[in-house]
Amino acid sequence: MTRSVLIVSPNAAVAAAIEQSFAADPDIRIAREATTLARMNGHAAEAASRFDMILFETRPEVASDVEAIRTMAANRTPGTRLVALADADITLSEVRLLTEAGADEVLPLAGDGSRSRASRDRHAEPAAAPDRHGRIIAVVQARGGIGSTTVAVNLADQLVQGAGLARKAARPKVALVDLDLQFGSVGTLLNLEEQDTLHQLALDGTVPDGHFLAQSMPVLDSGLAVLAAPAKFAPLESLRSDQVAAILDNLRAAHDYVVVDLPRAFVSWIEPVVERTDELMVVTDLSVASVRHCRRLIDFFTQDNPALPVELVVNHRRKPLMTSSLQREVAKALERPLKHWLPHDARAADAAGGRGEPLSRAAPRSSLGRAMTRLASSTRTSLSVAAPSTQN
Ligand SMILES: Nc1ncnc2c1ncn2[C@@H]1O[C@H](COP(=O)(O)OP(=O)(O)OP(=O)(O)O)[C@@H](O)[C@H]1O
Ligand SMILES: [Mg+2]
Known part of the structure; x- marks a missing residue:
């Protein structure tokens, strides 16, 4: 069965690296939003009802991002997974903030913008986390x-x-x-x-x-x-x-x-x-x-x-x-x-x-x-x- 994944990241390198990590699975359909969660505004709620999984780059310290996670969590169809991608040096209390807002999982971003590993134990590996823009x-x-x-x-x-x-x-x-x-x-x-x-x-x-x-x-x-x-x-x-x-x-x-x-x-x-x-x-x-x-x-x-x-x-x-x-x-x-x-x-x-x-x-x-x-x-x-x- 085809599953749809939305990647929300203003950072093209991050989005490309994530997309690449799904490349081996022909049943996954990927869409990208080259923007931040907060900037998606009402559009985020609508996306939550349309996709099976939403991976979004986020900064826990940005209140509007956390608010957007809450909106998505409230509007998702059952089964839609919300996966937050955060800087690798995210603290445990920040992870908690994101999960309480509705993120199912928090993944640390490696320094090269790719996913390092699933942080199921909610523990982030130390890695350089560049604040990149073009x-x-x-x-x-x-x-x-x-x-x-x-x-x-x-x-x-x-x-x-x-x-x-x-x-x-x-x-x-x-x-x-x-x-x-x-x-x-x-x-x-x-x-x-x-x-x-x-x-x-x-x-x-x-x-x-x-x-x-x-x-x-x-x-x-x-x-x-x-x-x-x-x-x-x-x-x-x-x-x-x-x-x-x-x-x-x-x-x-x-x-x-x-x-x-x-x-x-x-x-x-x-x-x-x-x-x-x-x-x-x-x-x-x-x-x-x-x-x-x-x-x-x-x-x-x-x-x-x-x-x-x-x-x-x-x-x-x-x-x-x-x-x-x-x-x-x-x-x-x-x-x-x-x-x-x-x-x-x-x-x-x-x-x-x-x-x-x-x-x-x-x-x-x-x-x-x-x-x-x-x-x-x-x-x-x-x-x-x-x-x-x-x-x-
Ligand atoms: N190294 C070059 N050799 C030959 N022709 C060139 C070279 N560089 C630019 N030209 C030609 O010079 C003309 C003007 O180039 P261009 O439009 O890039 O200049 P510009 O500085 O942007 O001009 P404008 O002031 O109109 O904005 C064009 O016809 C272009 O093909
Ligand atoms: Mg000119």
Whole structure:
């Protein structure tokens, strides 16, 4: 008999690991909710009546989570098992709190996000319990047309392919967001149908939740989820900070990486982006005007977070064999090495643009395609997803 299992976790790695542990059983049908129990609201009660088992990641110290367990327990059909997944260092009194609220079982999460072992004896094994969420990479440009959207699109596309992982299910989850509301070209570069989502949010002023975003964002064959700029004209200031914050928070809860293409103009809702950025990627050339603008961008993003990693990407230039005095001066002015170089490769760029495909499909072996692979590989290393986040 088929049994249905719902996995509720904002953490894609945890959800994937649990799903994997059921993979050998063909009679189990798995559904996922990439959110927290509390954020499911009334939906949690409804889920309790529909599934045979609900596995949910929870934090006993979050009162709304415990309340959601109570609601599920009260609404479940007889036989539905509620299984709480908690940090491995959960205390016995916290376990009691969860079971009293209605959880049938409490399983500790291992450090790698997989189930360690059933804690039938209600005893948790000590293991690192990372508080993980996806990394936000903000891509900005030193001047118009320098190639920042090309970088954002291809970086996201390369990140979603994973580091040589064979199985698609084990690939990282990646979202690409075009916040260049007026001139955004992510949708065009990926040949997507026009999207209305950001325009709708701007019009009705609602704060989006994870469900809304998951439903509105098309997912490409590669697995990349895309939130494109509106097709209709939307003033840059038509989004509010709390809306942008909610977009980023929900996306990073459900993805390992969130790549954000930003407009050149400074906008009122930039603050939540700056606060949440885990890595700033600045696409530039070596002209005086561009370098000045880079400096302003870097200062702006690092003023409250001096330790923010900043990666400089020099576009339209092959990596030089020897460092020139100009390059040394630029690196000095920006207080960072000119680490990444993307060669000028009009043929590859045109092929990708013309077909509406990322370079990995349109021109994978081109010099530009290979440079993007290197950029993603370096980003993956510097932003090791497993590392605990310093922000909240
Ligand atoms: N390394 C490169 N070699 C050749 N062409 C490139 C390269 N990088 C980008 N391009 C091309 O330059 C043009 C502008 O690129 P893109 O849209 O990515 O720039 P942008 O900085 O996002 O521009 P905007 O200011 O409009 O947002 C595109 O036609 C793109 O294909
Ligand atoms: Mg652009």
